[in-house]
Amino acid sequence: MAHYKVANSKSEEFRRYLEKSGVPDTLTKVLVALYEEPEKPNSAPDFLKHHLGAATPENPEIESLRLELAEVKEKYEAVVEENKNLKTKLAQYEPLQEEKRAK
Template structure:
């Protein structure tokens, strides 16, 4: 009998943990959305994954985005360097503050 109560206590602790973390609420909402779906999807598990955000982006899309990000970072660094060079050149041709407003 003591073994039964220990298992029941662990279940109750786990249930409280899920409730506190918001898991039960989120699962309930997704299951209600599936229940209220007028045309049930062929694959209920895919529906759940999609609505829970577990499916994630496709791998080829992620790789394409990583390559694009690396390329954009490289372009950004080049533009920053060009900006520094142009500011330096501009500073050479601009009159100093004392020359602008003689007193």
């Protein structure tokens, strides 16, 4: 009988862990989404994997695209800053040109 209580205790501890982590709620939401899907997918496990975020392993191309995106964002920020500086410099010279035209 003591062996049964130990197993039950571990099971109860694991159940509390899952509930604290939100696993039952997440699984319920995904299963409800599958239930409400008008056209049932060919593969229910694939549907579940996709909606749980484990559809496909990281593609090596994705990492290279992330790096490229980071580089492009950095260059974009540099160009925006340069544009801002050039506009400031231009604004200093524009009033001088307007004065020359007035003469």
